[in-house]
Amino acid sequence: MKRNRKMINGKKTSQYVFLLPGLLMFSFSVLIPLFNGIHIAFTDWNGITTDYNYVGFKNFISVFRDQRLIDPMINSIKFAVLGTIGNNVIALGTALLVNQKTGKLSNIVRVIFFMPVCFSSILTAFIWNFIYKEVFSQLFQIKSLLGNPEWVIPAIVIMGLWNTCGINMLIYLSGIKNIPVELVEAAKIDGATVFQRFRKVTLPLLAPAFSVCVTLSMTSWLREFAMTLSATRGGPGGASKTMSIYIFENLYTYNKAGYGQAIALLFAVFLILIGNLVASFFRRKEVEL
Amino acid sequence: MIRYRRYSKRQLRKLPVVIGLLLVTAVFLFPIYLAVITSFKTPLEIADSIMALPKTLNIGNYVEGMKKSNFARSLLNSVIVTFPSVAMIVLFSAMGGYTIARNGKNNRFLKFMDKVYLSSLMIPFQIIMIAVYKIFKELNLLNSLAGMIIMLTGYSIAYATFLFVGFVKSVPVDMEEAALIDGCGPYRAFFIIVFPLLKPIAATVAALHVMWLWNDFNIAVILLQKDEIRTLTVKQYYFFGEHVSDYGMAFAASIICMIPVLIFFVAMQRYLVEGISSGAVKT
Numbered sequence: 001m002k003r004n005r006k007m008i009n010g011k012k013t014s015q016y017v018f019l020l021p022g023l024l025m026f027s028f029s030v031l032i033p034l035f036n037g038i039h040i041a042f043t044d045w046n047g048i049t050t051d052y053n054y055v056g057f058k059n060f061i062s063v064f065r066d067q068r069l070i071d072p073m074i075n076s077i078k079f080a081v082l083g084t085i086g087n088n089v090i091a092l093g094t095a096l097l098v099n100q101k102t103g104k105l106s107n108i109v110r111v112i113f114f115m116p117v118c119f120s121s122i123l124t125a126f127i128w129n130f131i132y133k134e135v136f137s138q139l140f141q142i143k144s145l146l147g148n149p150e151w152v153i154p155a156i157v158i159m160g161l162w163n164t165c166g167i168n169m170l171i172y173l174s175g176i177k178n179i180p181v182e183l184v185e186a187a188k189i190d191g192a193t194v195f196q197r198f199r200k201v202t203l204p205l206l207a208p209a210f211s212v213c214v215t216l217s218m219t220s221w222l223r224e225f226a227m228t229l230s231a232t233r234g235g236p237g238g239a240s241k242t243m244s245i246y247i248f249e250n251l252y253t254y255n256k257a258g259y260g261q262a263i264a265l266l267f268a269v270f271l272i273l274i275g276n277l278v279a280s281f282f283r284r285k286e287v288e289l
Numbered sequence: 290m291i292r293y294r295r296y297s298k299r300q301l302r303k304l305p306v307v308i309g310l311l312l313v314t315a316v317f318l319f320p321i322y323l324a325v326i327t328s329f330k331t332p333l334e335i336a337d338s339i340m341a342l343p344k345t346l347n348i349g350n351y352v353e354g355m356k357k358s359n360f361a362r363s364l365l366n367s368v369i370v371t372f373p374s375v376a377m378i379v380l381f382s383a384m385g386g387y388t389i390a391r392n393g394k395n396n397r398f399l400k401f402m403d404k405v406y407l408s409s410l411m412i413p414f415q416i417i418m419i420a421v422y423k424i425f426k427e428l429n430l431l432n433s434l435a436g437m438i439i440m441l442t443g444y445s446i447a448y449a450t451f452l453f454v455g456f457v458k459s460v461p462v463d464m465e466e467a468a469l470i471d472g473c474g475p476y477r478a479f480f481i482i483v484f485p486l487l488k489p490i491a492a493t494v495a496a497l498h499v500m501w502l503w504n505d506f507n508i509a510v511i512l513l514q515k516d517e518i519r520t521l522t523v524k525q526y527y528f529f530g531e532h533v534s535d536y537g538m539a540f541a542a543s544i545i546c547m548i549p550v551l552i553f554f555v556a557m558q559r560y561l562v563e564g565i566s567s568g569a570v571k572t
Contacts, residue, residue, distance in 0.1 A: 014475035015396055018388035022381035022446045023402065029443025030409055030417060037420035047422070094313055100306040109310050111558060113317055118554045120504040120522045123543050126529045127320045130536055135323065138339045162320065170565045223413050226506040230526050247415050251422065261419045268416040275411060 040261040047257035059262035069263070071238055072246040075153065076222050079242060082157045083221035088213055090161055091168035092206075098169070099176050110173070114166035121163060125231035128159040146232050149239035156228050156240060163227070164220075168213045175209030176202065204285065211282030219275045243267055328540035335536055354542030357532075362517060363524035364546055369434050370520055371502045374441040378449050378498050379491050385446070386453025387483060391462070393454075403454065406447040414444075414507050422511050432515045440512060441502050449494045452564070456490035457483075493564030496557035503550055521546050 041059055045052035063069065094113055098106045116124070132155060133144040145155035179202060187197045225244035228234065234241030234249075247267070250260025327335060328350055329343040355361060385402075393399045421440065422431075430436030460483070468478045484491075509523045519527070525543060532539050554561070 011469070011475050015388050015392045015399065017476075018384040018479070019399065019402060021377075022385035022450060025377070025381060025439065025443035026406070026409075026446040027443075029421070029440045030412070030447070031405075033417035033420035033424055034412065036424060037417055040420055040423065045423070047419070050427075097306060097309050097313065100303070100310075105307065105310060109314050110562070112314050114558075114562070115321070115551075115554070116317060118500065118504075118550050119547070120506065120525065122506060122522050122525045122529065123547070126525070126539065126543070127324050130327070130540075131320060131323065134335070134536070135339050162317065167565060170562055219413070223415065225415075226510075230506075230529065244415050247418070251419050257419050257423070264413075264415045264419065268413050271413050272411050 037261055038265065040258055041265050043258045045258045046255040047251050048255060052258065055258070059259045060266070062259060063262055063266055069246065072241045072243045075239070075241055076224065076243045078153050079157065079224045079228075080218050080221040082154060083160055083224070084214060084218040086157055086161050087165055087168055087217040087221075088210070091165045091213060092172050094165065094169045095172035095176055098173060110169075113169055116162050117164065117166040119163060121160075121227040122230045124159050124163040125156075125227045128155075128162070129231055147236055149236055152232060152236065152240045156224075156231055157221075159231065160221070160224070160227055164217075168217060171213055172206065172209050175206045179205045207282055207286040211279050211286070214282060215275050215279045218278060219271055222271060222274070324540045324544065327536050328544050330537050332535070332537060350537040350541035351545065354538040355545065357538065358524070358528050358542040359516075360521065360524060360528075360542050360546055363519055363521045364549075366434060366518060367503060367521040368549075370437050370441065371499060374438050374445070374502055375495050375498045377438075377442045378445045379495050381442070382446055382449035382453050382494065383484060383487055383491060384479070385450045387457050387479060387487075389450065390454045390457035406450050409447045410451070418507070418511055421508075425512055431512055432518050433512075434518060437509065437512050437520070440508055441505065444508065445498055445502070449498065452494055453487065453490060456487060460486050489560075489563075492557070492560040496553075496560040497564055499553060499557075500550070500561070 042054055042056060043052045044055045044058075098110050098113070100106065119127075129144075129146060132146050136142055136144065145151040148155075183201055183205070184197060187201050192200065223244050224242045225248070228240055228242055229245055229248070232240045234245045243263070247260045247264050250256045250263065254260075323339075326343055327339075329345075329347050331347060331349070334341070334343060389399050389403045393403055425431050425436055425440070428436075430439070464486075465478045465482050468482050469475065473481075504522055505520075506522045506526065509520045510526065513519045513523055516524075516527075525546075528542070529539060
């Protein structure tokens with residue numbers, strides 16, 4: 001009896017001990033900064049000194065009056081729209097292509113499509129910068145798209161698509177593979193054309209994959225940071241400056257960490273709201289089998 | 290008769306698919322091909338014709354690139370930062386995921402932590418960026434590889450744990466229960482019986498995180514400001530900024546640094562593919 005209780009006790013404690021190391025790390029690098037960040041937003045901390053004053057809601061009021069914030073906001077939305085559409089069209093298209101049974105070729109191609117994912121966003125930006133600047137000028141005699149305020153965002157989106165489409169392709173691919181063959185065959189027997197089958201059978205059954213891919217790609221494009229920073233530093237003339245770059249600049253360039261944190265907080269709330277909205281939109285379209 | 294006709298139709302339909310596959314492959318491979326051929330060219334050759342193959346296999350770029358870039362040091366930094374972090378991520382998340390999956394139903398705190406981990410996946414990095422900088426500065430952890438390892442590990446725990454929770458739920462309890470009844474302690478039971486069963490998901494988590502941590506820029510650019518401590522991605526960021534026009538050398542240096550990741554990718558490709566296609570859709 002005594003031994004039994006001891007064992008239960010040991011087991012009970014072990015439940016927490018197993019969780020502890022991970023939880024400690026997580027608290028230190030996510031939870032504590034998260035709560036700490038909320039309080040920085042109410043200060044005038046410049047990012048350098050150790051002392052600062054509390055300024056109440058001043059930072060949040062300034063966010064709504066900040067003229068310089070408008071362009072980054074519009075740019076981030078442009079990135080999100082172009083990037084989300086491009087990413088999902090290409091990812092789904094390549095997934096459908098790879099899914100066609102062509103033996104070994106599809107397997108090799110799947111690996112090749114995924115290969116750019118190994119490249120860091122910095123290297124991606126550098127390679128494409130080279131393509132835009134040197135290759136395009138030698139082949140078509142045009143100046144780099146990255147220097148053109150109107151084309152800079154689509155040009156960066158293309159680099160990003162090359163770099164990240166592979167992940168969504170795999171998600172769509174596994175979604176397509178999970179569609180029961182009987183359903184497609186039944187539609188075929190009923191005389192549905194290829195497009196009808198795609199529209200009425202494949203697309204609705206892919207809704208779970210859509211909710212993951214669209215939400216992920218959209219929120220990550222809204223947060224676009226590293227590739228753009230390294231390709232153009234937000235230029236030319238702020239034409240590709242995103243929200244994340246603007247927040248980063250407030251910390252490192254303008255020395256307004258407190259203000260930057262206020263923007264970051266509002267931005268995060270916006271991201272979580274829009275992410276949930278899009279996810280629930282696609283969730284409603286999911287069908288039960 | 291009918292069968293025969295269907296078969297030949299399919300054969301025919303394959304042709305456009307094959308052509309399509311080859312075309313898209315070419316588009317995806319083009320930038321990589323370009324980087325490789327350019328790395329062997331002299332600046333004169335690049336200016337002359339960008340698409341042409343290099344006339345000789347000029348390895349001068351590689352020699353000079355390694356000398357000038359100091360990439361060797363950054364490569365080492367990336368290795369020092371990535372692998373211990375991934376080891377900790379796999380171990381800690383396996384433990385956390387195990388206890389959440391097994392005891393989450395009866396233990397309110399564990400259930401709550403499961404929710405906390407899940408919701409933390411939605412938080413954009415920007416919201417903790419400035420605070421992380423402040424805390425690490427106060428603790429003198431800026432410009433320290435140890436600080437970087439702690440940050441990367443902590444930041445990755447939530448997603449990795451989430452993947453483990455899903456997997457552990459599908460592992461039968463019989464074996465560990467038998468071991469526990471036979472008097473085996475819970476820790477021994479975990480490390481000797483359960484952990485080996487988690488190998489597939491552990492491989493996936495490891496493969497995904499090696500890739501992500503190796504390429505991390507957001508955290509590294511905040512925490513690592515000094516040149517000698519920079520990881521490869523940040524180093525590349527500053528190096529490319531300085532040597533915008535010496536493409537041959539810059540590509541040569543980057544290709545050398547890509548080799549470890551590419552080898553790793555080819556070796557772990559199966560786990561990456563499996564992990565992404567099974568783990569992510571369940572989110």
